[in-house]
Amino acid sequence: MTTAMLLAKDGAQVAIIESFPLLAPTVRGFRRKGVLFDTGLHYVGGLGDGHPLDVYFKHLGISNHIRKKAYNPCGFDRFLFEKKALSYDIPCGFDKLTSTFTKWFPNEGKSIERYFTAIQQTLDASPFLNFSMDFDLGSAIHSDTTTLEDFLAGITENEELKTLLCYQNLLYGVPPTEALLITHALVAGSYYMSAHTIEGGGNALVKAYEKRLKELNVECFCGNRVESILINDAKEVEGVTLNTGKNLSTRSCIWTAHPHGLIKATPDSAFRPAFKKRLAILEDTTSALMLFGICEEPIESLNGRNIFLWPGGSFDDNLNGRSNQNESIIYLSSTYDKKSKKTAITAITPQPYGPYAQWKDSKRGNRPPEYVEHKKNVLETFKQEIFRRAPELQGSIEFIDGATPLTLKDYCATPTGSLYGLKHSVNQFNPAPITKVSGLTIAGQGIVAPGILGAIVSAYLTCGILIGHDHLHKELRQHA
Numbered sequence: 100m101t102t103a104m105l106l107a108k109d110g111a112q113v114a115i116i117e118s119f120p121l122l123a124p125t126v127r128g129f130r131r132k133g134v135l136f137d138t139g140l141h142y143v144g145g146l147g148d149g150h151p152l153d154v155y156f157k158h159l160g161i162s163n164h165i166r167k168k169a170y171n172p173c174g175f176d177r178f179l180f181e182k183k184a185l186s187y188d189i190p191c192g193f194d195k196l197t198s199t200f201t202k203w204f205p206n207e208g209k210s211i212e213r214y215f216t217a218i219q220q221t222l223d224a225s226p227f228l229n230f231s232m233d234f235d236l237g238s239a240i241h242s243d244t245t246t247l248e249d250f251l252a253g254i255t256e257n258e259e260l261k262t263l264l265c266y267q268n269l270l271y272g273v274p275p276t277e278a279l280l281i282t283h284a285l286v287a288g289s290y291y292m293s294a295h296t297i298e299g300g301g302n303a304l305v306k307a308y309e310k311r312l313k314e315l316n317v318e319c320f321c322g323n324r325v326e327s328i329l330i331n332d333a334k335e336v337e338g339v340t341l342n343t344g345k346n347l348s349t350r351s352c353i354w355t356a357h358p359h360g361l362i363k364a365t366p367d368s369a370f371r372p373a374f375k376k377r378l379a380i381l382e383d384t385t386s387a388l389m390l391f392g393i394c395e396e397p398i399e400s401l402n403g404r405n406i407f408l409w410p411g412g413s414f415d416d417n418l419n420g421r422s423n424q425n426e427s428i429i430y431l432s433s434t435y436d437k438k439s440k441k442t443a444i445t446a447i448t449p450q451p452y453g454p455y456a457q458w459k460d461s462k463r464g465n466r467p468p469e470y471v472e473h474k475k476n477v478l479e480t481f482k483q484e485i486f487r488r489a490p491e492l493q494g495s496i497e498f499i500d501g502a503t504p505l506t507l508k509d510y511c512a513t514p515t516g517s518l519y520g521l522k523h524s525v526n527q528f529n530p531a532p533i534t535k536v537s538g539l540t541i542a543g544q545g546i547v548a549p550g551i552l553g554a555i556v557s558a559y560l561t562c563g564i565l566i567g568h569d570h571l572h573k574e575l576r577q578h579a
Protein backbone atom coordinates (compact mmCIF):
# COMPACT_ATOMS: atom_id res chain seq x y z
CA MET A 100 0.00 0.00 0.00
CA THR A 101 2.91 2.33 0.73
CA THR A 102 4.59 1.62 -2.62
CA ALA A 103 1.27 2.26 -4.38
CA MET A 104 0.87 5.61 -2.63
CA LEU A 105 4.39 6.77 -3.36
CA LEU A 106 4.09 5.98 -7.06
CA ALA A 107 0.59 7.48 -7.30
CA LYS A 108 1.78 10.64 -5.51
CA ASP A 109 4.45 10.83 -8.19
CA GLY A 110 1.80 10.76 -10.92
CA ALA A 111 1.82 7.10 -11.93
CA GLN A 112 -1.32 5.13 -12.65
CA VAL A 113 -1.25 2.40 -10.00
CA ALA A 114 -3.20 -0.75 -9.20
CA ILE A 115 -2.88 -3.01 -6.16
CA ILE A 116 -3.58 -6.70 -6.66
CA GLU A 117 -4.45 -8.40 -3.36
CA SER A 118 -5.44 -12.07 -3.25
CA PHE A 119 -7.45 -11.64 -0.04
CA PRO A 120 -10.99 -10.18 -0.37
CA LEU A 121 -9.85 -7.04 1.52
CA LEU A 122 -6.63 -5.07 1.64
CA ALA A 123 -4.05 -5.78 4.36
CA PRO A 124 -5.44 -9.01 5.87
CA THR A 125 -2.43 -9.34 8.17
CA VAL A 126 -2.93 -5.96 9.79
CA ARG A 127 -6.64 -5.14 9.64
CA GLY A 128 -7.70 -7.40 12.52
CA PHE A 129 -11.17 -8.83 12.97
CA ARG A 130 -14.32 -8.40 15.01
CA ARG A 131 -15.64 -11.32 17.08
CA LYS A 132 -18.55 -11.17 19.54
CA GLY A 133 -18.68 -7.46 18.74
CA VAL A 134 -15.08 -6.83 19.88
CA LEU A 135 -12.28 -5.68 17.58
CA PHE A 136 -9.06 -7.72 17.78
CA ASP A 137 -5.66 -6.68 16.49
CA THR A 138 -3.65 -9.18 14.51
CA GLY A 139 -0.56 -7.85 12.69
CA LEU A 140 -0.18 -4.57 14.57
CA HIS A 141 0.02 -4.36 18.33
CA TYR A 142 2.51 -1.59 18.72
CA VAL A 143 4.96 0.29 16.56
CA GLY A 144 8.22 2.05 17.31
CA GLY A 145 9.26 5.50 16.15
CA LEU A 146 5.80 7.09 15.91
CA GLY A 147 6.50 9.84 18.48
CA ASP A 148 6.40 13.40 17.11
CA GLY A 149 9.21 13.85 14.59
CA HIS A 150 10.28 10.21 14.87
CA PRO A 151 10.74 8.23 11.63
CA LEU A 152 7.34 6.51 11.36
CA ASP A 153 5.62 9.79 12.21
CA VAL A 154 7.55 11.46 9.37
CA TYR A 155 6.65 8.68 6.94
CA PHE A 156 2.96 8.90 7.87
CA LYS A 157 3.02 12.68 7.45
CA HIS A 158 4.66 12.38 4.05
CA LEU A 159 2.13 9.76 2.95
CA GLY A 160 -0.79 11.90 4.15
CA ILE A 161 -1.80 9.23 6.68
CA SER A 162 -1.27 11.30 9.83
CA ASN A 163 -4.47 13.30 9.39
CA HIS A 164 -6.48 10.10 9.27
CA ILE A 165 -5.15 8.37 12.39
CA ARG A 166 -4.88 9.12 16.12
CA LYS A 167 -1.69 8.00 17.77
CA LYS A 168 -1.94 6.44 21.21
CA ALA A 169 1.27 6.38 23.26
CA TYR A 170 2.18 3.34 25.29
CA ASN A 171 3.27 4.07 28.87
CA PRO A 172 6.61 5.92 28.38
CA CYS A 173 7.76 4.75 31.83
CA GLY A 174 7.18 1.10 30.94
CA PHE A 175 5.85 0.19 27.50
CA ASP A 176 7.02 -3.42 27.90
CA ARG A 177 7.04 -5.36 31.16
CA PHE A 178 9.54 -8.20 31.07
CA LEU A 179 9.00 -10.86 33.70
CA PHE A 180 11.69 -13.34 34.72
CA GLU A 181 9.21 -15.89 36.03
CA LYS A 182 11.63 -18.17 37.89
CA LYS A 183 13.09 -15.28 39.88
CA ALA A 184 9.77 -13.40 40.10
CA LEU A 185 11.58 -10.29 38.85
CA SER A 186 9.82 -7.76 36.70
CA TYR A 187 11.28 -4.88 34.67
CA ASP A 188 9.30 -2.07 33.06
CA ILE A 189 11.20 -0.82 29.98
CA PRO A 190 10.91 2.96 29.50
CA CYS A 191 11.21 5.02 26.29
CA GLY A 192 14.03 7.46 25.53
CA PHE A 193 17.75 6.71 25.48
CA ASP A 194 18.69 8.81 28.52
CA LYS A 195 15.90 7.30 30.58
CA LEU A 196 16.81 3.80 29.39
CA THR A 197 20.46 4.25 30.30
CA SER A 198 19.70 5.63 33.76
CA THR A 199 16.97 3.07 34.52
CA PHE A 200 19.08 0.10 33.42
CA THR A 201 22.03 1.46 35.42
CA LYS A 202 19.80 1.68 38.50
CA TRP A 203 18.80 -1.98 37.96
CA PHE A 204 22.38 -3.13 37.26
CA PRO A 205 24.66 -0.67 39.13
CA ASN A 206 27.85 -2.61 38.30
CA GLU A 207 27.12 -2.64 34.59
CA GLY A 208 27.01 1.08 33.85
CA LYS A 209 29.71 0.93 31.15
CA SER A 210 28.13 -2.05 29.34
CA ILE A 211 24.73 -0.38 29.41
CA GLU A 212 26.13 2.82 28.00
CA ARG A 213 27.99 0.93 25.26
CA TYR A 214 24.83 -0.91 24.28
CA PHE A 215 22.53 2.10 24.07
CA THR A 216 25.23 4.20 22.36
CA ALA A 217 25.67 1.48 19.72
CA ILE A 218 21.92 1.33 19.13
CA GLN A 219 21.62 5.09 18.89
CA GLN A 220 24.60 5.41 16.56
CA THR A 221 23.12 2.80 14.22
CA LEU A 222 19.79 4.62 14.15
CA ASP A 223 21.50 7.96 13.57
CA ALA A 224 23.56 6.55 10.71
CA SER A 225 20.53 5.29 8.79
CA PRO A 226 19.15 7.78 6.23
CA PHE A 227 15.86 5.86 6.40
CA LEU A 228 15.40 6.68 10.08
CA ASN A 229 17.44 9.85 10.38
CA PHE A 230 16.40 12.07 7.52
CA SER A 231 19.14 14.62 8.11
CA MET A 232 21.59 12.03 6.76
CA ASP A 233 22.30 12.19 3.05
CA PHE A 234 20.84 9.25 1.24
CA ASP A 235 23.27 6.55 0.24
CA LEU A 236 22.11 3.29 -1.35
CA GLY A 237 25.00 1.51 0.37
CA SER A 238 23.43 2.21 3.76
CA ALA A 239 20.68 -0.27 2.90
CA ILE A 240 23.30 -3.01 2.66
CA HIS A 241 24.41 -4.27 6.05
CA SER A 242 28.15 -4.72 5.77
CA ASP A 243 28.77 -5.08 9.53
CA THR A 244 28.02 -8.72 10.29
CA THR A 245 28.41 -8.57 14.08
CA THR A 246 25.68 -10.65 15.66
CA LEU A 247 23.70 -9.40 18.62
CA GLU A 248 25.00 -12.34 20.66
CA ASP A 249 28.65 -11.51 19.90
CA PHE A 250 28.12 -7.84 20.65
CA LEU A 251 26.47 -8.57 24.00
CA ALA A 252 29.12 -11.15 24.90
CA GLY A 253 31.73 -8.46 24.29
CA ILE A 254 30.18 -6.01 26.72
CA THR A 255 28.83 -8.03 29.64
CA GLU A 256 28.71 -11.44 31.30
CA ASN A 257 25.50 -10.66 33.16
CA GLU A 258 22.94 -13.06 31.65
CA GLU A 259 19.92 -11.26 33.06
CA LEU A 260 21.08 -7.96 31.57
CA LYS A 261 21.80 -9.63 28.23
CA THR A 262 18.25 -11.02 28.16
CA LEU A 263 16.78 -7.61 28.88
CA LEU A 264 18.89 -6.02 26.15
CA CYS A 265 17.84 -8.49 23.52
CA TYR A 266 14.27 -9.62 24.23
CA GLN A 267 13.05 -7.42 21.37
CA ASN A 268 14.42 -10.09 19.03
CA LEU A 269 10.90 -11.48 19.52
CA LEU A 270 9.66 -8.50 17.50
CA TYR A 271 11.58 -9.64 14.44
CA GLY A 272 11.71 -13.36 15.14
CA VAL A 273 15.46 -13.97 14.98
CA PRO A 274 17.47 -15.17 18.02
CA PRO A 275 20.56 -13.18 19.11
CA THR A 276 22.92 -15.88 17.79
CA GLU A 277 21.64 -15.20 14.25
CA ALA A 278 20.43 -11.59 14.45
CA LEU A 279 22.65 -8.83 13.17
CA LEU A 280 23.32 -6.09 15.68
CA ILE A 281 22.22 -3.65 12.96
CA THR A 282 18.81 -5.29 12.48
CA HIS A 283 18.33 -5.35 16.22
CA ALA A 284 19.29 -1.69 16.51
CA LEU A 285 16.86 -0.65 13.79
CA VAL A 286 13.93 -2.57 15.26
CA ALA A 287 14.54 -2.32 19.02
CA GLY A 288 15.92 1.20 18.62
CA SER A 289 12.69 2.46 17.08
CA TYR A 290 10.76 1.22 20.15
CA TYR A 291 13.38 2.72 22.45
CA MET A 292 12.59 6.07 20.80
CA SER A 293 8.84 5.78 21.34
CA ALA A 294 6.17 3.08 21.51
CA HIS A 295 2.66 3.69 20.21
CA THR A 296 -0.41 2.06 18.91
CA ILE A 297 -3.13 3.64 16.84
CA GLU A 298 -6.56 4.35 18.20
CA GLY A 299 -8.73 1.64 16.64
CA GLY A 300 -5.63 -0.53 16.08
CA GLY A 301 -4.42 -1.99 12.81
CA ASN A 302 -7.95 -1.66 11.45
CA ALA A 303 -7.81 2.13 11.79
CA LEU A 304 -4.42 2.22 10.09
CA VAL A 305 -5.71 0.18 7.16
CA LYS A 306 -8.77 2.45 6.87
CA ALA A 307 -6.46 5.49 6.78
CA TYR A 308 -4.44 3.87 4.00
CA GLU A 309 -7.62 3.00 2.11
CA LYS A 310 -8.76 6.64 2.30
CA ARG A 311 -5.45 7.91 0.93
CA LEU A 312 -5.35 5.25 -1.79
CA LYS A 313 -8.79 6.40 -2.89
CA GLU A 314 -7.75 10.05 -2.87
CA LEU A 315 -4.75 9.12 -5.01
CA ASN A 316 -6.94 7.14 -7.45
CA VAL A 317 -5.16 3.85 -6.82
CA GLU A 318 -7.26 1.03 -8.18
CA CYS A 319 -7.56 -2.02 -5.89
CA PHE A 320 -8.21 -5.50 -7.26
CA CYS A 321 -9.04 -7.40 -4.06
CA GLY A 322 -9.81 -11.10 -4.13
CA ASN A 323 -7.52 -11.39 -7.19
CA ARG A 324 -4.34 -13.39 -7.04
CA VAL A 325 -1.40 -12.69 -9.32
CA GLU A 326 -0.90 -16.04 -11.05
CA SER A 327 1.95 -14.96 -13.28
CA ILE A 328 4.03 -11.98 -14.25
CA LEU A 329 4.28 -11.66 -18.02
CA ILE A 330 7.89 -11.25 -19.07
CA ASN A 331 9.02 -11.03 -22.71
CA ASP A 332 12.15 -12.48 -24.32
CA ALA A 333 14.01 -9.23 -23.71
CA LYS A 334 13.35 -9.82 -19.98
CA GLU A 335 10.98 -6.89 -19.60
CA VAL A 336 7.73 -6.90 -17.64
CA GLU A 337 4.69 -6.67 -19.91
CA GLY A 338 1.88 -7.34 -17.48
CA VAL A 339 0.36 -9.70 -14.95
CA THR A 340 -2.20 -12.48 -15.23
CA LEU A 341 -4.75 -12.83 -12.45
CA ASN A 342 -6.34 -16.06 -11.25
CA THR A 343 -9.53 -14.99 -13.05
CA GLY A 344 -7.63 -15.18 -16.32
CA LYS A 345 -7.67 -11.39 -16.70
CA ASN A 346 -4.47 -9.75 -18.01
CA LEU A 347 -3.35 -6.33 -16.85
CA SER A 348 -0.72 -4.56 -18.94
CA THR A 349 2.11 -2.82 -17.17
CA ARG A 350 5.79 -2.06 -17.69
CA SER A 351 6.45 -2.00 -13.97
CA CYS A 352 5.49 -4.45 -11.26
CA ILE A 353 6.51 -4.37 -7.59
CA TRP A 354 6.26 -7.77 -5.90
CA THR A 355 5.37 -7.20 -2.24
CA ALA A 356 4.22 -10.72 -1.39
CA HIS A 357 6.50 -13.35 0.12
CA PRO A 358 9.59 -13.71 -2.14
CA HIS A 359 9.07 -17.50 -2.49
CA GLY A 360 5.99 -16.72 -4.58
CA LEU A 361 8.11 -15.05 -7.25
CA ILE A 362 9.46 -18.38 -8.49
CA LYS A 363 5.99 -19.71 -9.25
CA ALA A 364 4.76 -16.42 -10.70
CA THR A 365 7.56 -15.93 -13.21
CA PRO A 366 8.45 -17.94 -16.33
CA ASP A 367 11.26 -20.47 -15.94
CA SER A 368 13.54 -18.43 -18.16
CA ALA A 369 13.12 -15.18 -16.16
CA PHE A 370 15.83 -15.90 -13.62
CA ARG A 371 18.99 -17.92 -13.46
CA PRO A 372 18.65 -21.28 -11.63
CA ALA A 373 21.05 -20.03 -8.94
CA PHE A 374 18.76 -17.09 -8.11
CA LYS A 375 15.67 -19.32 -7.99
CA LYS A 376 17.49 -21.76 -5.73
CA ARG A 377 18.47 -18.86 -3.50
CA LEU A 378 14.85 -17.74 -3.25
CA ALA A 379 13.62 -21.28 -2.61
CA ILE A 380 15.89 -21.89 0.36
CA LEU A 381 15.33 -18.56 2.10
CA GLU A 382 14.41 -19.26 5.70
CA ASP A 383 11.40 -17.73 7.40
CA THR A 384 10.89 -16.55 10.96
CA THR A 385 8.93 -18.71 13.38
CA SER A 386 5.18 -19.08 13.43
CA ALA A 387 2.98 -18.84 16.52
CA LEU A 388 -0.06 -19.83 18.47
CA MET A 389 -2.40 -16.95 19.23
CA LEU A 390 -5.31 -16.65 21.65
CA PHE A 391 -7.91 -13.91 21.51
CA GLY A 392 -9.84 -13.01 24.66
CA ILE A 393 -12.39 -10.50 25.91
CA CYS A 394 -12.33 -8.59 29.20
CA GLU A 395 -15.30 -6.63 30.46
CA GLU A 396 -12.94 -4.27 32.34
CA PRO A 397 -9.46 -3.11 31.28
CA ILE A 398 -6.64 -5.05 32.96
CA GLU A 399 -4.48 -2.55 34.82
CA SER A 400 -1.16 -4.38 34.26
CA LEU A 401 -1.79 -4.40 30.49
CA ASN A 402 -2.90 -0.80 30.28
CA GLY A 403 -0.50 1.00 27.91
CA ARG A 404 2.00 -1.83 28.05
CA ASN A 405 2.73 -5.34 26.84
CA ILE A 406 3.82 -8.17 29.10
CA PHE A 407 6.46 -10.74 28.20
CA LEU A 408 6.36 -13.84 30.43
CA TRP A 409 9.85 -15.33 30.28
CA PRO A 410 10.26 -18.80 31.74
CA GLY A 411 14.05 -18.77 31.18
CA GLY A 412 15.76 -20.98 28.63
CA SER A 413 17.08 -19.67 25.36
CA PHE A 414 15.73 -17.41 22.64
CA ASP A 415 17.26 -19.86 20.15
CA ASP A 416 15.06 -22.69 21.37
CA ASN A 417 12.04 -20.40 21.55
CA LEU A 418 12.41 -18.96 18.07
CA ASN A 419 13.57 -22.16 16.38
CA GLY A 420 10.61 -24.20 17.59
CA ARG A 421 12.47 -26.33 20.13
CA SER A 422 10.68 -25.23 23.33
CA ASN A 423 7.78 -27.03 24.96
CA GLN A 424 4.80 -24.84 25.68
CA ASN A 425 5.69 -24.51 29.38
CA GLU A 426 9.18 -23.28 28.37
CA SER A 427 7.98 -20.82 25.74
CA ILE A 428 7.81 -17.10 26.09
CA ILE A 429 4.29 -15.63 26.16
CA TYR A 430 3.51 -12.17 24.86
CA LEU A 431 0.36 -10.47 26.17
CA SER A 432 -1.16 -7.31 24.78
CA SER A 433 -4.49 -5.51 25.15
CA THR A 434 -6.52 -2.97 23.21
CA TYR A 435 -9.58 -1.12 24.35
CA ASP A 436 -12.39 -1.29 21.81
CA LYS A 437 -14.41 1.93 22.00
CA LYS A 438 -17.41 0.51 20.16
CA SER A 439 -18.06 -2.48 22.42
CA LYS A 440 -16.48 -0.77 25.49
CA LYS A 441 -14.60 -4.02 26.07
CA THR A 442 -10.91 -4.87 26.10
CA ALA A 443 -9.45 -7.29 23.57
CA ILE A 444 -6.55 -9.41 24.78
CA THR A 445 -4.09 -11.11 22.47
CA ALA A 446 -1.64 -13.75 23.66
CA ILE A 447 1.11 -15.00 21.35
CA THR A 448 3.67 -17.77 21.81
CA PRO A 449 6.16 -19.06 19.21
CA GLN A 450 5.15 -22.35 17.59
CA PRO A 451 6.92 -24.26 14.80
CA TYR A 452 5.06 -24.84 11.53
CA GLY A 453 6.41 -28.41 11.04
CA PRO A 454 3.61 -30.39 12.77
CA TYR A 455 0.99 -28.40 10.82
CA ALA A 456 2.48 -29.09 7.37
CA GLN A 457 0.37 -32.28 7.07
CA TRP A 458 -2.74 -30.07 6.79
CA LYS A 459 -1.23 -27.45 4.47
CA ASP A 460 -3.62 -28.15 1.59
CA SER A 461 -6.77 -27.85 3.69
CA LYS A 462 -8.85 -24.70 3.49
CA ARG A 463 -10.07 -22.37 6.24
CA GLY A 464 -13.53 -23.37 7.42
CA ASN A 465 -13.08 -26.87 6.00
CA ARG A 466 -10.17 -28.37 7.93
CA PRO A 467 -9.96 -32.13 8.65
CA PRO A 468 -11.32 -33.27 12.06
CA GLU A 469 -7.80 -34.27 13.25
CA TYR A 470 -6.63 -30.70 12.81
CA VAL A 471 -9.73 -29.29 14.51
CA GLU A 472 -9.10 -31.58 17.48
CA HIS A 473 -5.39 -30.71 17.56
CA LYS A 474 -6.15 -26.98 17.45
CA LYS A 475 -8.66 -27.32 20.28
CA ASN A 476 -6.11 -29.17 22.42
CA VAL A 477 -3.10 -26.90 21.82
CA LEU A 478 -5.14 -23.77 22.41
CA GLU A 479 -6.59 -25.20 25.62
CA THR A 480 -3.06 -26.07 26.83
CA PHE A 481 -1.90 -22.56 25.88
CA LYS A 482 -4.82 -21.03 27.80
CA GLN A 483 -4.04 -23.13 30.90
CA GLU A 484 -0.39 -22.13 30.58
CA ILE A 485 -1.31 -18.43 30.57
CA PHE A 486 -3.47 -18.79 33.67
CA ARG A 487 -0.81 -20.91 35.41
CA ARG A 488 1.87 -18.31 34.75
CA ALA A 489 -0.30 -15.21 35.21
CA PRO A 490 -2.95 -16.41 37.72
CA GLU A 491 -4.14 -12.84 38.29
CA LEU A 492 -5.71 -12.99 34.79
CA GLN A 493 -7.93 -15.98 35.59
CA GLY A 494 -11.54 -14.96 35.86
CA SER A 495 -11.05 -11.69 33.95
CA ILE A 496 -10.43 -13.00 30.42
CA GLU A 497 -12.76 -15.09 28.32
CA PHE A 498 -10.68 -16.57 25.51
CA ILE A 499 -12.99 -16.93 22.54
CA ASP A 500 -10.82 -17.90 19.60
CA GLY A 501 -7.32 -18.68 18.52
CA ALA A 502 -4.94 -19.14 15.64
CA THR A 503 -2.35 -21.77 14.78
CA PRO A 504 0.52 -21.63 12.27
CA LEU A 505 -1.97 -22.87 9.68
CA THR A 506 -4.25 -19.89 10.34
CA LEU A 507 -1.27 -17.54 10.01
CA LYS A 508 -0.16 -19.26 6.81
CA ASP A 509 -3.54 -18.50 5.26
CA TYR A 510 -4.06 -14.94 6.52
CA CYS A 511 -0.45 -13.77 6.05
CA ALA A 512 -0.01 -15.71 2.79
CA THR A 513 3.42 -17.00 3.81
CA PRO A 514 4.57 -20.58 3.15
CA THR A 515 5.03 -21.50 6.82
CA GLY A 516 2.81 -19.04 8.69
CA SER A 517 5.83 -17.02 9.76
CA LEU A 518 5.19 -13.98 11.94
CA TYR A 519 7.65 -11.70 10.18
CA GLY A 520 8.23 -13.32 6.80
CA LEU A 521 11.86 -13.86 5.86
CA LYS A 522 14.53 -14.03 8.54
CA HIS A 523 16.83 -11.06 8.63
CA SER A 524 19.84 -12.96 9.88
CA VAL A 525 23.59 -13.19 9.54
CA ASN A 526 23.19 -16.47 7.63
CA GLN A 527 20.91 -15.17 4.94
CA PHE A 528 21.08 -12.64 2.09
CA ASN A 529 17.53 -11.56 1.46
CA PRO A 530 16.62 -10.48 -2.09
CA ALA A 531 17.62 -7.03 -3.30
CA PRO A 532 14.87 -4.65 -4.50
CA ILE A 533 16.07 -4.78 -8.11
CA THR A 534 15.81 -7.97 -10.15
CA LYS A 535 17.42 -8.95 -13.47
CA VAL A 536 14.03 -8.45 -15.13
CA SER A 537 13.51 -4.90 -16.31
CA GLY A 538 10.47 -3.38 -14.57
CA LEU A 539 10.28 -6.04 -11.84
CA THR A 540 11.22 -4.87 -8.36
CA ILE A 541 10.60 -6.23 -4.86
CA ALA A 542 9.42 -4.56 -1.65
CA GLY A 543 7.85 -5.55 1.68
CA GLN A 544 9.13 -6.75 5.02
CA GLY A 545 11.28 -9.40 3.34
CA ILE A 546 13.68 -6.86 1.89
CA VAL A 547 15.15 -4.51 4.47
CA ALA A 548 13.60 -5.08 7.86
CA PRO A 549 10.49 -6.67 9.39
CA GLY A 550 7.38 -5.10 10.91
CA ILE A 551 5.26 -2.19 9.78
CA LEU A 552 8.18 0.24 9.88
CA GLY A 553 10.41 -2.25 8.04
CA ALA A 554 7.82 -2.72 5.28
CA ILE A 555 7.44 1.05 4.92
CA VAL A 556 11.20 1.65 4.78
CA SER A 557 11.45 -1.02 2.12
CA ALA A 558 8.69 0.69 0.10
CA TYR A 559 10.65 3.95 0.16
CA LEU A 560 13.83 2.15 -0.86
CA THR A 561 12.22 0.41 -3.82
CA CYS A 562 10.20 3.45 -4.93
CA GLY A 563 13.33 5.58 -4.53
CA ILE A 564 14.99 3.37 -7.14
CA LEU A 565 12.04 3.99 -9.49
CA ILE A 566 11.33 7.67 -8.93
CA GLY A 567 14.49 9.05 -7.33
CA HIS A 568 15.81 8.79 -3.79
CA ASP A 569 16.89 12.41 -3.54
CA HIS A 570 13.47 13.72 -4.38
CA LEU A 571 11.77 11.42 -1.84
CA HIS A 572 14.35 12.26 0.77
CA LYS A 573 13.96 15.98 0.24
CA GLU A 574 10.21 15.64 0.75
CA LEU A 575 10.68 13.54 3.90
CA ARG A 576 13.02 16.17 5.35
CA GLN A 577 10.28 18.76 5.05
CA HIS A 578 8.19 16.71 7.51
CA ALA A 579 11.04 15.80 9.89
Ligand SMILES: Cc1cc2nc3c(=O)[nH]c(=O)nc-3n(C[C@H](O)[C@H](O)[C@H](O)COP(=O)(O)OP(=O)(O)OC[C@H]3O[C@@H](n4cnc5c(N)ncnc54)[C@H](O)[C@@H]3O)c2cc1C
Pocket residue numbers: 100116117118119122123124125126138139140141142143144323324325326355356357360507510511512517518519542543544545549550551552554
Ligand atom coordinates in the same frame (compact mmCIF):
# COMPACT_ATOMS: atom_id res chain seq x y z
C1 LIG B 1 0.59 -11.99 14.66
C2 LIG B 1 1.41 -10.85 14.13
C3 LIG B 1 1.67 -9.77 14.95
C4 LIG B 1 2.42 -8.70 14.48
N1 LIG B 1 2.62 -7.61 15.29
C5 LIG B 1 3.29 -6.54 14.80
C6 LIG B 1 3.43 -5.36 15.59
O1 LIG B 1 2.94 -5.28 16.73
N2 LIG B 1 4.14 -4.32 15.07
C7 LIG B 1 4.70 -4.37 13.82
O2 LIG B 1 5.33 -3.39 13.39
N3 LIG B 1 4.56 -5.48 13.04
C8 LIG B 1 3.88 -6.55 13.50
N4 LIG B 1 3.71 -7.65 12.71
C9 LIG B 1 4.35 -7.68 11.39
C10 LIG B 1 3.60 -6.85 10.36
O3 LIG B 1 2.24 -7.15 10.38
C11 LIG B 1 4.21 -7.13 9.00
O4 LIG B 1 5.56 -6.73 9.09
C12 LIG B 1 3.60 -6.39 7.85
O5 LIG B 1 2.25 -6.69 7.70
C13 LIG B 1 4.33 -6.78 6.57
O6 LIG B 1 3.81 -6.05 5.52
P1 LIG B 1 4.11 -6.48 4.02
O7 LIG B 1 3.42 -5.50 3.16
O8 LIG B 1 5.56 -6.69 3.83
O9 LIG B 1 3.46 -7.92 3.87
P2 LIG B 1 1.95 -8.39 4.00
O10 LIG B 1 1.18 -7.55 4.96
O11 LIG B 1 2.02 -9.85 4.25
O12 LIG B 1 1.36 -8.11 2.53
C14 LIG B 1 1.57 -8.98 1.45
C15 LIG B 1 0.21 -9.20 0.80
O13 LIG B 1 0.36 -9.89 -0.42
C16 LIG B 1 -0.80 -10.69 -0.62
N5 LIG B 1 -0.43 -11.71 -1.61
C17 LIG B 1 0.41 -12.76 -1.45
N6 LIG B 1 0.54 -13.43 -2.61
C18 LIG B 1 -0.22 -12.79 -3.53
C19 LIG B 1 -0.49 -12.98 -4.92
N7 LIG B 1 0.06 -13.99 -5.63
N8 LIG B 1 -1.34 -12.12 -5.55
C20 LIG B 1 -1.91 -11.09 -4.87
N9 LIG B 1 -1.69 -10.86 -3.55
C21 LIG B 1 -0.85 -11.69 -2.89
C22 LIG B 1 -1.09 -11.23 0.75
O14 LIG B 1 -2.44 -11.64 0.87
C23 LIG B 1 -0.73 -10.04 1.64
O15 LIG B 1 -1.87 -9.29 1.98
C24 LIG B 1 2.95 -8.74 13.15
C25 LIG B 1 2.68 -9.83 12.32
C26 LIG B 1 1.91 -10.88 12.79
C27 LIG B 1 1.61 -12.01 11.87
